[in-house]
Amino acid sequence: DIQMTQSPASLSASLGETVTIECRASEDIYNGLAWYQQKPGKSPQLLIYNANSLHTGVPSRFSGSGSGTQYSLKINSLQSEDVASYFCQQYYDYWTFGGGTKLELK
Amino acid sequence: EVQLVESGGGLVQPGRSMKLSCAASGFTFNNYDMAWVCQAPKKGLEWVATISYDGSSTYYRDSVKGRFTISRDNAKSTLYLQMDSLRSEDTATYYCARHLGYSSVFAYWGQGTLVTVSS
Numbered sequence: 001d002i003q004m005t006q007s008p009a010s011l012s013a014s015l016g017e018t019v020t021i022e023c024r025a026s027e028d029i030y031n032g033l034a035w036y037q038q039k040p041g042k043s044p045q046l047l048i049y050n051a052n053s054l055h056t057g058v059p060s061r062f063s064g065s066g067s068g069t070q071y072s073l074k075i076n077s078l079q080s081e082d083v084a085s086y087f088c089q090q091y092y093d094y095w096t097f098g099g100g101t102k103l104e105l106k
Numbered sequence: 107e108v109q110l111v112e113s114g115g116g117l118v119q120p121g122r123s124m125k126l127s128c129a130a131s132g133f134t135f136n137n138y139d140m141a142w143v144c145q146a147p148k149k150g151l152e153w154v155a156t157i158s159y160d161g162s163s164t165y166y167r168d169s170v171k172g173r174f175t176i177s178r179d180n181a182k183s184t185l186y187l188q189m190d191s192l193r194s195e196d197t198a199t200y201y202c203a204r205h206l207g208y209s210s211v212f213a214y215w216g217q218g219t220l221v222t223v224s225s
Contacts, residue, residue: 034211043217043218045215046211046214089211094165094167097152
């Protein structure tokens, strides 16, 4: 089974700041990587797929990058509505999620 | 607008069964693979099962193989999850999700239904 390790587990940032979340796969997942946002009490929402493709309706301040086993999600100019938990997911071989990153405002 | 509405959750005793449903609307249901994903209280997300658009193929995580059955009724645009021999560790919110179509990511999610396994 492919394991996904996400870091950091929690993050505190200021409005307008740029935030980066990392995700490492236990083996090459050939860009089969997605990022989801989950706000408190809500269901997850797809942000990024194929490592760097923005899902419909997602603001352009979100971007994804990476290859092989290392991937990252970047949020430019942090907004208050970005406070949420973020999960990476590999879908190269079945489906596995990372442990999540809880993003709070400083 | 894509809508997925789960139902059927609640409190159930260990060893008993429960069947979840997910009513889909706003898209052509029989064109898309569908999935169930769960989230234990205050925990992360876990994929549970996936079914192909026509129901011919099903996939399960190891911990539910032989206990859970995913199925669909394309005429009713409804997805199901039959859960047997339930354990306390199955306690979670269960989300119905639609695959993107040209990618197997989960593009749309329902609001979830909570299953609590406890005596």
